[in-house]
Amino acid sequence: MKQEKLELIIPVSSIGKRADVAIQDLLSNYSRAKIQEWIKSGFILLESKKISPKDIFMGGERVFIDIQQDEKELQFEPENIPLNIVYEDEDLLIINKQKNMVVHPAAGNWSGTLLNAILFHTPKNKALPRCGIVHRLDKDTTGLMVVAKNEITQSNLVKQLQEKKVFREYRAIVWGQVLVNKTIDLPIGRHPTVRTKMAINKNNGKNAVTHYEVLERFLMHSYLRCKLETGRTHQIRVHMSHNTSPIVGDKTYGLKKIIPTKEMSSILKEATINFPRQALHSFSLGLIHPKTKENMLWDSELPKDMKNLLDLIRSESSLSF
Structure with missing residues (x-):
C-alpha cells in the first residue's frame, strides 16, 4: 500500500x-x-x-x-494508446481526451482507459495515487484534462481544485432556444432510484454551480459556453437537463422524445437524434503552474463531430444570433 x-x-x-x-x-x-x-x-x-x-x-x-493507494492500482497495465498531448513538462501533462475513452479503470472498463495510456507514456506515474489523475471527464465528453507527474504537483492541483482556482470552460450544443445567460446553483447527488445516474438533490446533494452563456441561438438548438465553479459528476449534463435544455446526444439525461417541426429537415433531425454521444467538450483549462507559479491557459478546437453538427444546424437556421 x-x-x-x-x-x-x-x-x-x-x-x-x-x-x-x-x-x-x-x-x-x-x-x-x-x-x-x-x-x-x-x-x-x-x-x-x-x-x-x-x-x-x-x-x-x-x-x-x-x-x-490500493495494491490493485499498482497492477494496472500500461497500454500503447495514442494521446493527444497539448502541453507537457516535468510536472504537468495536458491532454485533449478523445471520445469513447474512460478515464479510470472500473467494472466493465478494465483496459483501454486514459490511465492505461498515461502509464505507457509516463511509467513513473504508476507510483502516484490514481496515476496522477486529479479530475475526470465522462467517457464520451471530449477535451482538456490535466494530469500530475509527481506527488508535489498532484497535491498542489488537488488544492487548486479545492480552492476553485482551476478554470474549466466547456462548449455544449443543447436542445431548445436558451434565451438568457444564467448561473445554475443546484446541489447534485445520486439519483434516488437509478444509482448509475445523478440528479438534483436539495436534501443530500453536493453544492454544484454552473455558469452558462449563449454563444449562438438557433430554431431548435443553442450553442453554449459553460463554466464550472464546482466539478460534480455529470454536473453540466444534469444542470442543463434540469434547465429543460438537455445536451444533444445525451442518452442518460437527454430528451426521451423529439417533437419534429417543419423547420427541421430530416437530415438535421437524423443528425441530432442519432448523435452518438453527448455534444459536450472541455474547451479551456487554466491553472497556476505548481512550480513556476505562472498562470497558464490552454484552449482546444471543437472536435470534428461537434463542429460538423454545429455547421449543419447553422445551415438550416435563419434565426442564428
Whole structure:
C-alpha cells in the first residue's frame, strides 16, 4: 500500500457537514466509503487528532490525509494508446481526451482507459495515487484534462481544485432556444432510484454551480459556453437537463422524445437524434503552474463531430444570433 500526504483546509461551504461528507466533497475521485475507511484507520487527522466520520466541521479546519493507494492500482497495465498531448513538462501533462475513452479503470472498463495510456507514456506515474489523475471527464465528453507527474504537483492541483482556482470552460450544443445567460446553483447527488445516474438533490446533494452563456441561438438548438465553479459528476449534463435544455446526444439525461417541426429537415433531425454521444467538450483549462507559479491557459478546437453538427444546424437556421 503506497501513501501520499495531503493537506486540506475545510471550506466555509462545508459548515455543518459530517467529516466524511466534507472530505469526500474535496476528494471527489474517492468514494465516501473509502474516506470513512481512511478516517477509521487513522489516515485522516484533524491537526494531529483522530476524528470520526460523524464529526461535524465548522469550516477552516486543517485536515491531514495519508491517501492510500490500493495494491490493485499498482497492477494496472500500461497500454500503447495514442494521446493527444497539448502541453507537457516535468510536472504537468495536458491532454485533449478523445471520445469513447474512460478515464479510470472500473467494472466493465478494465483496459483501454486514459490511465492505461498515461502509464505507457509516463511509467513513473504508476507510483502516484490514481496515476496522477486529479479530475475526470465522462467517457464520451471530449477535451482538456490535466494530469500530475509527481506527488508535489498532484497535491498542489488537488488544492487548486479545492480552492476553485482551476478554470474549466466547456462548449455544449443543447436542445431548445436558451434565451438568457444564467448561473445554475443546484446541489447534485445520486439519483434516488437509478444509482448509475445523478440528479438534483436539495436534501443530500453536493453544492454544484454552473455558469452558462449563449454563444449562438438557433430554431431548435443553442450553442453554449459553460463554466464550472464546482466539478460534480455529470454536473453540466444534469444542470442543463434540469434547465429543460438537455445536451444533444445525451442518452442518460437527454430528451426521451423529439417533437419534429417543419423547420427541421430530416437530415438535421437524423443528425441530432442519432448523435452518438453527448455534444459536450472541455474547451479551456487554466491553472497556476505548481512550480513556476505562472498562470497558464490552454484552449482546444471543437472536435470534428461537434463542429460538423454545429455547421449543419447553422445551415438550416435563419434565426442564428
